Amino acid sequence: MRKLIIGATAAMAVVTGSLIAAAAANADSGTVVRVVDGDTVVVSINNNDQTIRLLNINTPETKDPNKPTECLGPEASDHLEEVLPVGSKVRLEFDVERHDKYGRTLAGVFNAKNQLVNAEIARRGLGVPMVVGENRKFLPPVEAAYQEARAAKSGLFSETVECTLPAQLTAATEAIAAAQSAAPATTSAGAGASAAGLATAIASAKTAKDLLSAARDTENSILWAAYSASESAAKLTALTAVISKAESAHNQLKDQEKSLAAAEKKAEEERVAAAARAAAEKKAAEEAAAAAKKAADEAVAAEQAAAAAEAERIRNLPVPAPYVPPAQQYVPPAQNYVPPAPPVQSNPYPGYTGPRCYAPGGKSWRPC
Numbered sequence: 130m131r132k133l134i135i136g137a138t139a140a141m142a143v144v145t146g147s148l149i150a151a152a153a154a155n156a157d158s159g160t161v162v163r164v165v166d167g168d169t170v171v172v173s174i175n176n177n178d179q180t181i182r183l184l185n186i187n188t189p190e191t192k193d194p195n196k197p198t199e200c201l202g203p204e205a206s207d208h209l210e211e212v213l214p215v216g217s218k219v220r221l222e223f224d225v226e227r228h229d230k231y232g233r234t235l236a237g238v239f240n241a242k243n244q245l246v247n248a249e250i251a252r253r254g255l256g257v258p259m260v261v262g263e264n265r266k267f268l269p270p271v272e273a274a275y276q277e278a279r280a281a282k283s284g285l286f287s288e289t290v291e292c293t294l295p296a297q298l299t300a301a302t303e304a305i306a307a308a309q310s311a312a313p314a315t316t317s318a319g320a321g322a323s324a325a326g327l328a329t330a331i332a333s334a335k336t337a338k339d340l341l342s343a344a345r346d347t348e349n350s351i352l353w354a355a356y357s358a359s360e361s362a363a364k365l366t367a368l369t370a371v372i373s374k375a376e377s378a379h380n381q382l383k384d385q386e387k388s389l390a391a392a393e394k395k396a397e398e399e400r401v402a403a404a405a406r407a408a409a410e411k412k413a414a415e416e417a418a419a420a421a422k423k424a425a426d427e428a429v430a431a432e433q434a435a436a437a438a439e440a441e442r443i444r445n446l447p448v449p450a451p452y453v454p455p456a457q458q459y460v461p462p463a464q465n466y467v468p469p470a471p472p473v474q475s476n477p478y479p480g481y482t483g484p485r486c487y488a489p490g491g492k493s494w495r496p497c
Contacts, residue, residue: 157221157236161213166191167205167255169233170213172221182233184224185267186247188256189351200292200352201284205255212246213238219246224264237267248274254284257354279355286355294340294355298364301337304330305375317393320386327379334372341365454489 159174167188172181189199191206213219220243221236229235238246247267250256252274260268279286288295308327314320340352341361356364486497 155223157223159219159221161215161217161219163215164206164210164213167202167209167250170209170219170238172219174221180233181221181236181238182229182231182261183247183250184235184237184264185258185260185271186250186256187259187351188250201255201290204284205250208250208253208255209246212240212244212249217241222266224266226262226264229261235261235264245270247271251275252277252283254278254281254286257285257351285351294337294352297333297337297340298368301330301334302368302371305334305371309375309378314382314385314389317386317390320382320389324379324382324386327375327382331372331375331379334368334375338365338368338372341368 157174159172159179162171162173162178164170165180168183168186170181170183171178173179188205189202190196191198191202218241220239221234222239223234223236227235240246245267248270251258251271256275258268258271258275278284282288282295284290285293286295287293288299290296291300305327308323308330311323311326314323341356341364353361482496484497485494487494
């Protein structure tokens with residue numbers, strides 16, 4: 130009996146040792162040398178630098194020379210640098226296939242806090258679950274973290290991070306709503322500006338629509354991971370309706386712009402005509418006033434000329450000779466002079482006594 134127990138114990142020890150050896154063979158540890166991008170890190174293992182590709186998680190591209198930097202790619206890299214700082218210790222666990230086609234080591238990476246970094250990336254909304262070959266060991270925790278990010282609208286699911294698909298759809302619909310809620314235009318310029326603003330919003334919405342339409346046809350796309358196929362279809366239908374309504378409103382604005390422009394042109398023509406009439410009337414009044422002033426000035430000039438001529442005439446009259454009194458002093462006639470009696474006849478001029486000759490000075494006279 131004792132031999133059986135000893136035998137059984139020995140057998141168990143062999144099995145346990147085998148499991149530990151197998152586990153040790155499927156795990157390793159090392160020191161972080163540097164972060165390559167959001168899902169790749171270089172780790173020194175036994176003084177040998179190895180490029181580790183985190184399993185079951187895929188982050189936006191930042192290093193592919195044939196692709197532009199994808200939405201939240203730099204943020205994913207920054208996050209990995211934060212959770213796996215240079216010099217920190219990491220534990221690596223491997224799965225069925227240990228290397229990918231690029232020669233990178235595939236592993237689940239645990240940091241000093243014993244966090245599965247693969248899942249932490251997904252929890253921040255900075256990556257999406259993926260499967261490389263037969264490696265599915267870390268897929269369940271990554272998918273669970275991914276759903277947490279979706280529920281919290283973090284990272285790629287955010288409606289406030291400008292580059293994400295949810296944010297682009299939200300911005301497009303809000304831009305159209307804002308353009309349509311603008312105050313009614315009262316001028317052709319205002320209608321044109323409103324139409325231009327709405328056209329810009331429609332163009333952005335169509336870009337988002339194209340992105341949404343291409344979501345299921347784009348290989349390895351991370352941007353569209355925010356929506357499932359059914360959600361994408363529903364979003365696409367709703368956005369198409371919004372765009373159609375906006376295009377109808379845009380056409381109305383263009384018609385309004387033309388109508389207002391025609392009315393403004395007519396009003397301007399009438400204003401110009403009225404201004405021309407007013408200018409003509411003003412010119413006629415000014416000309417009449419100028420003519421009246423000219424006539425008045427000419428009359429004054431004529432009067433002044435006549436007065437000057439009369440003054441000149443008077444100035445040019447001959448000077449009369451000075452009065453020379455007679456040589457003998459005038460002796461008035463005696464006071465007893467009796468003039469002859471007038472002939473008896475009827476005098477038609479009562480009181481008339483005949484012609485008189487006055488002495489110089491006019492104080493005395495005598496009959497002539």
